[in-house]
Amino acid sequence: MKPSFSLALLAALLTALPAARDAHGQAYHPILVESPTMQTGQPMPREYTPDGRNVSPPLRWSNLPTGTRQIAVVCEDHGAGNPPPWVHWIIYNLPASAQGLPENLPIYPDAPMPEELTGAVQGKNGWGRPIYRGPAPPLGTLHNYNFFVYALDTELDLPPGLTREELMERIEGHIIGRGAMVPFYYRGPAPDEEEQ
Amino acid sequence: MADDQRPVISRRDLLKGVGAAGAAAILPPAISKASAQAPGVPAVPAPAARASLASVPRSRRLENLTADEADVIEAIMARLIPSDEMGPGAVEAGALNFLDRALGGFLAEEREEYRDNLAALDRYCRMSRGAPFVELSPVDQDSVLIDLEGGSATGSGAGFTGSSGAFFGMLKSHTWQGTFGDPYYGGNADFIGWDLIRYPGVRLGVSQADQERLEAGELQPNRRSAYDYEMFEKATALRSSQRGATHGD
Numbered sequence: 001m002k003p004s005f006s007l008a009l010l011a012a013l014l015t016a017l018p019a020a021r022d023a024h025g026q027a028y029h030p031i032l033v034e035s036p037t038m039q040t041g042q043p044m045p046r047e048y049t050p051d052g053r054n055v056s057p058p059l060r061w062s063n064l065p066t067g068t069r070q071i072a073v074v075c076e077d078h079g080a081g082n083p084p085p086w087v088h089w090i091i092y093n094l095p096a097s098a099q100g101l102p103e104n105l106p107i108y109p110d111a112p113m114p115e116e117l118t119g120a121v122q123g124k125n126g127w128g129r130p131i132y133r134g135p136a137p138p139l140g141t142l143h144n145y146n147f148f149v150y151a152l153d154t155e156l157d158l159p160p161g162l163t164r165e166e167l168m169e170r171i172e173g174h175i176i177g178r179g180a181m182v183p184f185y186y187r188g189p190a191p192d193e194e195e196q
Numbered sequence: 197m198a199d200d201q202r203p204v205i206s207r208r209d210l211l212k213g214v215g216a217a218g219a220a221a222i223l224p225p226a227i228s229k230a231s232a233q234a235p236g237v238p239a240v241p242a243p244a245a246r247a248s249l250a251s252v253p254r255s256r257r258l259e260n261l262t263a264d265e266a267d268v269i270e271a272i273m274a275r276l277i278p279s280d281e282m283g284p285g286a287v288e289a290g291a292l293n294f295l296d297r298a299l300g301g302f303l304a305e306e307r308e309e310y311r312d313n314l315a316a317l318d319r320y321c322r323m324s325r326g327a328p329f330v331e332l333s334p335v336d337q338d339s340v341l342i343d344l345e346g347g348s349a350t351g352s353g354a355g356f357t358g359s360s361g362a363f364f365g366m367l368k369s370h371t372w373q374g375t376f377g378d379p380y381y382g383g384n385a386d387f388i389g390w391d392l393i394r395y396p397g398v399r400l401g402v403s404q405a406d407q408e409r410l411e412a413g414e415l416q417p418n419r420r421s422a423y424d425y426e427m428f429e430k431a432t433a434l435r436s437s438q439r440g441a442t443h444g445d
Binding site: 046050051052053054055107127129131133136139 | 335349350
């Protein structure tokens, strides 16, 4: 059965909106997160999944709060993991001057980042690797992928390879803004099977 | 990023793994030779002269694998333990020869698994990256192997038996065995694997002087197979000769 995209959009919005407050119930400054190739409630291109080249997608952000000194990005799937979420990507130590991430960041931990991201490092995803790995939901299922962008009020010189939990511990108390984009991915049958 | 020649497994991870297991993994960047010494692995003089072997094409005589299967396996092995500034890797060590031979012997039960999963890998690479594995760039080959290892290569109707991760684990183990195992089994050619991990070789006795040389990094490697010693039974050779095989001793 084909997925209902409207249901996916609703699920994405429900996933993205309620958590936009800190541990004390204070609302985060909303960051606008966009991508030239993806948007909330829409399917992710195969290129960003293991059904394609599995390269990292491009992101753009704007409306950062005043006082932003550093940025962190986490992509997570709250429909997977034990316990959830399953983490697909973590990148942090991003300079406040960065306005987004280009497509296809390095899959080798010691490879240099683009100049505009100097200092940025990647954390460990759910597979234990400090790189981006895209959606790989079970065949026939639809999952939402939360690309969270955090604005921090300080410059943290965090080591590479942190897990999501370790990152969140380190940045707790420094988050002054947050935004999300929540596309989904449906892993259908092989193309030749779809044609039948 | 630009495609480059980084291996899917770092030398550091590789040597740690092998060092921990004795002289019997996986994935990210080439590291400097100086930082590659595995903790607890005896230091044997580095095989600088062997580095030149990396560029020497080896002839290949297949007993069980098809030529196409061998090409793919060898390409994977070249990413798992690449030849680099530290010296030759799995290809030069003849890990493929070990596997090809073993699939007609003690690994015969896994022959079908290789056939099916190599076909699945070919489908997966064509569907996801648009070309067979051997034609992909090194970075795309590594990306495929990472997806294989993580069990993500399940889409596109690839049809791996079990999981892609299980196939990856099997192939990785056989690459290690073919690179670091006793040369008697057809791999570890010219003791490349043992030189890589600075393994001083099989010895029936170690004197105090040997121990001191070992600790000083001055012990010369003993380039002998365990089966060069009469006390070790050649069980595999016996089975091979019963099949009429010509390899072995």
